[in-house]
Amino acid sequence: MTTPPETGPDETAGAAEETPEPVAPEAPRLQLRDPLPPVVDTPQALQDTCERIAAGTGPIALDAERASGYRYSQRAYLIQIRREGSGTHLVDPTAFDSLVPLDTAFDGNEWILHAATQDLMCLAEVGLYPEALFDTELAGRLLNLPRVGLAALVEHYLGLSLAKEFSAADWSTRPLPEPWLVYAALDVEVLIELRDLIDADLRAAGKREWAAEEFEALLLFQGPPERKEPWRRVSGIHKARGRRALALVREIWEARDRIAEARDTTPGRVLPDSSILELATSPPQDVTALKNMRIMRNRGPRRFASEWFDAVERGLALAEIKLPTTNQRVDGPPPPRAWADKNPVAADRLGRSREVVTAIAEEHDLPTENLISPQLVRNLAWEPPAEITTEAVGAVLREQGARGWQVGLVAAPLAEALADTSS
Known part of the structure; x- marks a missing residue:
């Protein structure tokens, strides 16, 4: 064993004693409150599930599991549902031609989804369409939370850890292993409580109306735009x-x-x-x-x-x-890094526009990409309206999908930035 060198009294006099950094205790693991329900895969089981859901109260928490890394399709291979007074239900959509009876049981009540754009299309494939919804991930972004994954939000609001070890599993596997089913059920276990806590924060931050517009827009979601090439x-x-x-x-x-x-x-x-x-x-x-x-x-x-x-x-x-063109950008303007050479005037407009968007986002405690889509800003900077006014800029933004609250915040400042010829 090596003997450490001796230290004289003068070298240690007044020295602060080193203390290890405190290690945050691991949050307790989220557990199922009820026994794991059986998978719904028969007409009778589906009918019973519909009756129980219809008898429940309040919004409906939903999630869907796909097999994206294994299958070509984006179909749902398991749908999780939870409602107060009804409990949790695990439905195998592959066992049915459609799930329209479930849609009827939902009776227009609000859906709670996390990252709704990931699930809305596969739910629509089996006949499930929301009439109102609340997206916990999108709400977290509007609150400018540092992490908005479901596990992060559960820990932030409820002090519980949520394992995500089976998120990339092959959910087309049959029968589904019990640990996977537990994992799936946990994804909706506290989604209702989480929604209420996030909703309270949105109201406190004065952003609930913004969120309402975002959620309303999601009802019309048709999937990402099809790429030309x-x-x-x-x-x-x-x-x-x-x-x-x-x-x-x-x-x-x-x-x-x-x-x-x-x-x-x-x-x-x-x-x-x-x-x-x-x-x-x-x-x-x-x-x-x-x-x-x-x-x-x-x-x-x-x-x-x-x-x-x-x-x-x-x-x-x-x-x-x-033969195809060597231009690898066929949807919209070229990459911004090429603007200085291709269109320096547009590059200058883009620089000013980005500064404006960043300033507004900081003022309202928003991520810039949730204040306004960066693609919309690039489109405007590359090809602004013939007459650059607040009204014209707002009209272009609306036409390209911007919500009213976004247009209200950015249209006038962006019009000023686009029209600025001082540089």
Whole structure:
């Protein structure tokens, strides 16, 4: 054992004694208050569930589990429901043609969802449509909370920890393991209490009317806008240099997408993006050469070798006029980093607009992206209205989806920033 050097009295005189940083105790784990309910997967069980929900009171907490990393579709594979006086219900939507009877049982009462845009489309697929809703994640953002995940909000408001270990599980698995079902039930266990606490904070902050507009807009949510060229989202596509290589990426991506959809499996499991790029940048001369490539060693990609080679041949055979453009931005203005060269006047407008938005967001204790969509600001800066007035700017913002409260806060300052020619 090494003996520490001696320290003289003068060296320690008056020195503060080091104390370890206090470690915050771990919050107690959220537990189910009631026994885990059985999965609802028969007509009789669904009827009983509908009757119990209809007999309950107050808003309805909902959540849905998908299998995004495993399946092509975004369908729900489990729906969790909780209502006061009704308890928790775990419904298997794959066991029914539709869940319209549930929608009837909800009777127009408010839904409570966390991150509603993730679940609204898959709930609509089975016949469930909200008439009023409260999104706890979106409300947390309006309150400018540092973390707005469900587990973070549960800990912040209720002092309880919520495990999220099965969030990326394959929920198409049947039968679903009991630990997964417990996890799913916990996602709605305290959603009603959480909603009430967040609602009180919104009112105290003077933001409840803003939230109401946001929630109202969610009732019309139809999913993210469809991309004109979704194949351009291939990870690392910048490695495909030239229009011919991009054509190969497109053909292979489209072949992969067709296969993935037919097999209802996530596209990356059929052929990884990295393999698409390797095929596009080093196209094989024949099927034998393709099968000898490193990326074909796994049985999954190899079983569709003829499809990949056909896609490569199509890409190589395309006439020059049909090759895709090298411009990787087809939806809206180019990336802001290119503005200084392409349109310095617009770049200057964007800089002033961003400063204005940041200042307003700080004044109202909001994240800038919730005050106004950054894409809307870029659109305005790139192509402002012919006559830059508060009314004209407000009209453009409304047309592109901004809510009334947002327009009221930013239209006039943005009009001033866009019209400023002093620089």
